[in-house]
Amino acid sequence: xxxxxxxxxxxxxxxxxxxxxxEISTVGEVARRMSMSEDHLLKxxxxxxxxxxxxxxxxxxxxxxxxxxxxxxxxxxxxxxTEDNVAVxxxxxxxxxxxxISSVCQLAPAVELALAAFFATLQRYxxxxxxxxxxxxxxxxxxxxxxxxxxxxPQLAVHA
Amino acid sequence: xxxxxxxxxxxxxxxxxxxxxxEISTVGEVARRMSMSEDHLLKxxxxxxxxxxxxxxxxxxxxxxxxxxxxxxxxxxxxxxTEDNVAVxxxxxxxxxxxxISSVCQLAPAVELALAAFFATLQRYxxxxxxxxxxxxxxxxxxxxxxxxxxxxPQLAVHA
Numbered sequence: 001x002x003x004x005x006x007x008x009x010x011x012x013x014x015x016x017x018x019x020x021x022x023e024i025s026t027v028g029e030v031a032r033r034m035s036m037s038e039d040h041l042l043k044x045x046x047x048x049x050x051x052x053x054x055x056x057x058x059x060x061x062x063x064x065x066x067x068x069x070x071x072x073x074x075x076x077x078x079x080x081x082t083e084d085n086v087a088v089x090x091x092x093x094x095x096x097x098x099x100x101i102s103s104v105c106q107l108a109p110a111v112e113l114a115l116a117a118f119f120a121t122l123q124r125y126x127x128x129x130x131x132x133x134x135x136x137x138x139x140x141x142x143x144x145x146x147x148x149x150x151x152x153x154p155q156l157a158v159h160a
Numbered sequence: 161x162x163x164x165x166x167x168x169x170x171x172x173x174x175x176x177x178x179x180x181x182x183e184i185s186t187v188g189e190v191a192r193r194m195s196m197s198e199d200h201l202l203k204x205x206x207x208x209x210x211x212x213x214x215x216x217x218x219x220x221x222x223x224x225x226x227x228x229x230x231x232x233x234x235x236x237x238x239x240x241x242t243e244d245n246v247a248v249x250x251x252x253x254x255x256x257x258x259x260x261i262s263s264v265c266q267l268a269p270a271v272e273l274a275l276a277a278f279f280a281t282l283q284r285y286x287x288x289x290x291x292x293x294x295x296x297x298x299x300x301x302x303x304x305x306x307x308x309x310x311x312x313x314p315q316l317a318v319h320a
Contacts, residue, residue, distance in 0.1 A: 002162060106290045106291065107175070107290050110235065110282060111282070112284045114278045114279070114281035117274075117280065118199045118277055119276065121270075121277045122271070130267050
């Protein structure tokens with residue numbers, strides 16, 4: 001059982017942008033650091049931009065950044081929007097033919113319930129949770145006693 | 161998100177055998193009626209036989225039948241045993257390389273929890289539940305008032 005490559009790369013692109021120290025990252029940099037092809041990443045970015053998760057900036061110093069804060073990006077919603085075909089079993093496809101027991105088969109409702117439980121679990125997570133360790137480490141660094149420096153929330157390379 | 165073709169065909173093979181009126185079905189018949197290739201079905205049957213779900217009978221009148229009653233075949237257990245790689249995201253694979261945020265990424269534990277919820281739901285289903293309508297229809301037929309015929313449970317083509 002696998003996510004499609006498209007939604008896997010969408011999640012990883014968002015995680016990279018949420019995790020990066022840089023305000024703006026280029027497609028080339030994300031592709032290289034996350035071992036994706038630039039062509040595929042461009043398609044992923046286009047969809048994430050349409051969905052309002054990513055902001056693309058044109059020009060010589062252009063690139064990508066998150067369009068919302070990581071706390072406002074729900075993982076289940078990203079997956080629901082980027083998995084073009086949540087057909088866990090092939091016969092969920094309307095195009096599927098050739099099964100002699102389809103009229104009595106109760107597999108679909110069972111798998112639909114299981115899938116609902118899968119998404120209900122991921123609904124509890126935001127992008128911020130998935131990159132928490134990094135943020136926790138940064139927070140710890142920022143709030144560590146340091147004479148003359150007031151503890152402050154670290155500036156993430158993310159802007160709503 | 162999809163099951164592997166292997167586990168999908170394993171489930172469908174079991175459902176066909178549980179649903180069939182015939183005591184023994186041939187590989188050719190299951191393949192033809194469920195639109196699978198015989199070669200692939202043979203691999204599936206070998207695994208289902210090793211796992212104790214299917215009994216193969218040699219000889220001219222040989223073939224396949226369930227090795228347990230449908231009530232004793234748990235759907236989550238079939239999937240766990242036949243999905244050779246429950247790596248919902250590619251980076252679950254130990255062979256996966258090239259992700260620059262793997263050291264801080266919290267995606268794996270989140271998806272593992274979601275997957276546990278998926279399987280916990282399917283754990284409630286047996287093969288009997290998935291082919292229930294057929295059995296309900298047969299039961300209704302068998303228990304309908306019919307002078308001179310005592311109501312009886314229909315004989316399914318399944319033997320423990």
